[in-house]
Amino acid sequence: MYPNYLFRRPGYTRRPGNSEGKCKFCQLLKENNWSIIFKNEKVFSVVNLHPYNEGHILLLPVRHVNDPRELSEDESIEFYRVMNYLLDILQKVYNTSSFNIGFNLGNASGATYQHLHLHIIPRWLGDSGFVEATSMTKVLKESPKETRDKLLKAIKEVVK
Ligand SMILES: [Zn+2]
Numbered sequence: 001m002y003p004n005y006l007f008r009r010p011g012y013t014r015r016p017g018n019s020e021g022k023c024k025f026c027q028l029l030k031e032n033n034w035s036i037i038f039k040n041e042k043v044f045s046v047v048n049l050h051p052y053n054e055g056h057i058l059l060l061p062v063r064h065v066n067d068p069r070e071l072s073e074d075e076s077i078e079f080y081r082v083m084n085y086l087l088d089i090l091q092k093v094y095n096t097s098s099f100n101i102g103f104n105l106g107n108a109s110g111a112t113y114q115h116l117h118l119h120i121i122p123r124w125l126g127d128s129g130f131v132e133a134t135s136m137t138k139v140l141k142e143s144p145k146e147t148r149d150k151l152l153k154a155i156k157e158v159v160k
Contacts, residue, residue, distance in 0.1 A: 025115040026064050035144065037151045038086065042078040045086055047144045047151070048119070054142050055094045055122040057151070059083055066114040067105060083118065090122050093154045098123040 028035060029044060037057065038045040048056040059082060061075050071079060083101075091097055100121040104111035128138075142150075 023064055023115050024113055025060055025117065029062065035148060037148055038082065038155060040078070040082075042075050043082045045082065047147045049144050051121075051140060051144060051147070052119075052138060053121050053123065053127060054140055055090050055147055055151075057086065057090070057120050057147075059086060059118040059120060061116055064114075065116050068103065068116060070116075079118075083120070086120060089151060089154045090120065093150050094122040096122050096124050098125075 025046075027033075028046060029039070033046070035046040035049065036044055037047060039062075041062065043059060043061055045057055045059045048058055059079065061071055061079060063071075063075065065071060068076070068079075087099065090099070100119065100123055102119050103116065104119075
């Protein structure tokens with residue numbers, strides 16, 4: 001579906017105690033962190049602080065689950081609805097209709113956090129060159145805060 005290097009990050013360390021109480025994503029939600037670009041009762045979205053590409057965001061259920069099969073039907077429907085909504089926003093803001101979208105599930109997948117999160121990554125032809133593919137580094141044109149500002153401006157649905 002997508003090249004494996006996309007989801008391998010330098011400098012990521014596996015953290016012990018990744019349960020709900022210590023979950024980074026639950027914490028972001030609790031503190032209403034600056035990285036949040038969308039939030040309602042069921043799902044929320046944040047800009048990725050370690051983006052693979054400009055506009056790289058994550059979509060998560062509010063409830064701390066680690067597998068999409070644990071979502072209720074309502075949550076699943078809302079998850080897909082907001083995913084499509086955010087795709088429209090990203091398409092407009094980043095002027096592309098190409099995306100990598102994916103979950104990492106389970107320890108062997110490279111998942112860093114247990115709280116279920118969907119990566120949504122805008123792509124452009126030729127955006128990943130030799131340097132990126134071989135060194136796993138990428139030079140990005142904007143910071144996560146700039147991404148947040150751009151997307152917040154474009155998101156018309158009420159962010160609760
Ligand atoms: Zn969590």
